[in-house]
Amino acid sequence: MQTDLTKTLGIDLPIFAFSHCRDVVAAVTKAGGMGSLGAAWMTPEELEMSLDWIEQRVEGKPFSVDLVFPGTGGEDVEKTPEEYRKLIPKEHLNFVKNLLDEAGIADISDADRDAYLVEYARKMAMTHKKSREQLEIVLSRKSVNFIVGALGVTPEWVTKEAHSKGVKVGALVGNAKHAAKQRAAGVDVLVAQGTEAGGSVGNIASMVLWPQVVDAAEGIPVLAAGGVTRGSQILAALALGCQGVWMGSLWLGTAESDLSIEMREKLFAAVSEDARLSKAMTGKQGRMLYTKYVDAWHRPDSPKPLDWPMQSIMNGYPFKRAERGRNLDYWTYSVGQAVGDMNEHTTVKSEIERMLNEYVEAVDKLQSVTSY
């Protein structure tokens, strides 16, 4: 199961786990794969604490951090969280207020609403300054030997600084054109993310996309993302020329996840068709659990979702209100079509063991079919 990339990074299994949750990152890394901490929303203090926490648990094994480099879309003029909050149109706040009122969800005070909006702005508005601070923290850790960036072409200062510390740089891509651009920008690894993935995604499905990105990569390693929950899919990814899989959704159902039990159970009940594309969550196209809240943004008379990151910030109000009211129909979560294969509470360890067993079984079956 070793590929050139697992050898380069010094890990045992070609399984990469994206998670916002440090426990998942630590558990996957300990099990022989590589966790990648989704750190874009973290303050410097949160990031330092999370890295400490992971390092104390992975017994010296290397792990990864996932950041957002705002590229050309990034803002050089710093706005305060309060300034972001004030930019949210009344129309959108009224729309979600009425929506949650009609659903009988108790409102929160204006002061609480504004506090949540400011909190979300602090987390979700990306600036070059924030990216630089985060990168500096990450690159100061010896245990991080791989960073991955999303949203736009990786800036030159990122690859330069990372390479100077011997850290490899990966980038998420959704089509062959972006893959070629990232390669030209000096990226070391491409994460080809099919449309079936959760979160920000393009439109090309994994089966078509992965080999297109392998072609465009011209030799640099490609990780396969989008739809993977099974050992047979790891084998398929290798058959398509990828050097490992990049998984996000599956970990949401593990004991190590910090997702609420109620939301987990909503995910377990969902079929793959329930993970749909929408701009309701961030303003960019993403795949998420299709709830009443998401649906409301698709009505002909609804306002157009705000541009990223304003929609993410605005959602601080309805999401926190729905959470307090314990009504998850007016919340949602980024998840891929993999959700149809997630049906029960598990652990990181048991999921990795299951996939390894399935992988071995798939290899055996394939051997009996192929000509070797």
Added chain:
Amino acid sequence: MQTDLTKTLGIDLPIFAFSHCRDVVAAVTKAGGMGSLGAAWMTPEELEMSLDWIEQRVEGKPFSVDLVFPGTGGEDVEKTPEEYRKLIPKEHLNFVKNLLDEAGIADISDADRDAYLVEYARKMAMTHKKSREQLEIVLSRKSVNFIVGALGVTPEWVTKEAHSKGVKVGALVGNAKHAAKQRAAGVDVLVAQGTEAGGSVGNIASMVLWPQVVDAAEGIPVLAAGGVTRGSQILAALALGCQGVWMGSLWLGTAESDLSIEMREKLFAAVSEDARLSKAMTGKQGRMLYTKYVDAWHRPDSPKPLDWPMQSIMNGYPFKRAERGRNLDYWTYSVGQAVGDMNEHTTVKSEIERMLNEYVEAVDKLQSVTSY
């Protein structure tokens, strides 16, 4: 490369080719795969002629026919083509008339328009009577040992009559629930069609869908459809537990295809993102080349596409007018995301040779990665 299914059907390669074009069906079958003639739109006379034509070329090799069994959606009350034509709302005909007028495409006479609409109604309106006639013709041929049905659960009379002649029955499915229903209805083979495929499709991508259908199939063979153009994808399909691939789009670019050269060249120029989901073509969700014509149906002020089969029939007017005016921006064609991998004029033989070479190469590479 032999699977249980290729052995059952008596073919050499696990490559199944859906095509409306008898030349493609014959060429794939001759090359060791199995062509499947898309015959749903054919009159009894056309079907007989096509079957004769194929039989004269395949040297006794078995091939397949693809039919539509209208299932519960089928009409028992026969309408004449003229009656269908009269049911098309003026609103829709005016909408497309204005659209093509604005594009400067010469109009055709009312008599010609009505004649095309009647022709399309004759082809595209499915009834139980038409299905029965087609099935009878197909089952009278010794060389057809596999029929495949689309749209709804396969009726009992179909499986019963086919099985009495020793013919296997397949069914296209887009999720695990439909797979289980088809299996319960006595179908022998499931064709799991990912959303990246052309034509009528569901929303689940191949990477997620194929293994879900393999699970739901409980042992009956599954063919992998949606996105396949490469040998490495055939290997991936086998790794995911499928017993072969079902391909449609790729053949549109071959010399054997009867698609116009102009339209082929539009396909060659397209990237995978240009094959999009829309109801513009048939009234059911399908994937097709996204042209100005398709786009027009997605404007907020456009009429809602008619229900199937009325939208297909209505399209007889704009499509024939655009064809006569040689303006393919106001036409479209069913094609999958595979379109991004189709870049030049080829032949069936060269495409199959290419895929076999790629398959061998992919097997070799996979062997060096997997532990065997």
